[in-house]
Amino acid sequence: MPSIKANAALIIIDMQKGMSDPKLGRRNNPDAELNIQRLLDSWRQAQRPVVHIRHISRTAGSVFSPGQTGCEFQDALAPLALEHVVEKNVPDAFANSGLERWLRTRSIQQLVIAGVVTNNSVESSVRAAGCLGFDTIVAASACYTFDQKDLTGRLWPAEDVHALSLANMAMDYASVMDVNRILAELG
Template sequence: MEKTPVEVAGNAALVVVDVQKGFEDPFWGRRNNPDAERNITVLIDAWQESGRPVVFVRHDSPEQSRSPLRVGYEGNDFKDVVEERRGKGSGPELLVRKSVNSAFYGEPDLDGWLKGAGVRQIVIAGIQTNMCNETTARMGGNLGYDVLFPLDAMHTFDLAGPFGWSATADELTRATAVSLHGGRFARVVSTEEVVAAAR
């Protein structure tokens, strides 16, 4: 099958999901893709250099929860590689706070902000591949956005499910990629492809 070249709009928004210190906690188990943070920063740098909009999404778990991402706990903070880049771009920037999987169910309203700026294409990166990233991509597709999903700019963790089943982080990543791409919710791509197209 011939691969269609990746195209990145001049006002495409980069949505950086939940790159928070709490995801370094052993609570989550074994992760995959040790290059995720490096690729996330490559994307942020490319977006900020080009003046395109960047959205930083933070998951605010309720204070009384046991989550390492809970409000008032150090794990709620962005990882340094992201925090040190916030506010450094020449383009528009937004901080979205959420307590569920989708960045479209946060404050302020992401869909309203994007549509108000005339944005029709989003690029999703961050943590976790099969959770908040996938949910945001599915909703973005449903809302009519052209969604790019650079799979190497995100990671997830091994997970136990029903019936004694479990899946490794890599298996979950592959399932997410096939489901999103095959189901036409998003186009699964690489960081290199996206950055090359953005330039």
């Protein structure tokens, strides 16, 4: 497992008010926000780079449609004035967003990624980061997802969807670590 580098960026994906909309369904990991806050507090205290990703949907009726409160960051995880904010319209935080350039111009090679949805925006962003050559760490206990139906109509519990997504990311794209381990690595 990699150690956490001094300039590792914390990337927080889609921690917006819309994530608590009941129409998204049942989720796993009720402590995810607390774990994200622990990471965020540590990154801020150490003056490490923090990037907040915000999803702005192009789909009518989405909880993330422009102008809705669902687009706003959750109060406890809102960016500070000097923290970088990236808006995206697709799950991958790197696609057409300028994120890679922002990281490269600051010589940031290591990313710690937290947020939602594990098997959607987190996984697609982690896959892109891995393919772009970033040393990527997924904070498993600082991510969550929702129950999901497959194409046959079978309902998969969020816990299973989360676990399989983490396994997908660990295969080729990232290291997967618990928040306690990440914080211990900060030293």
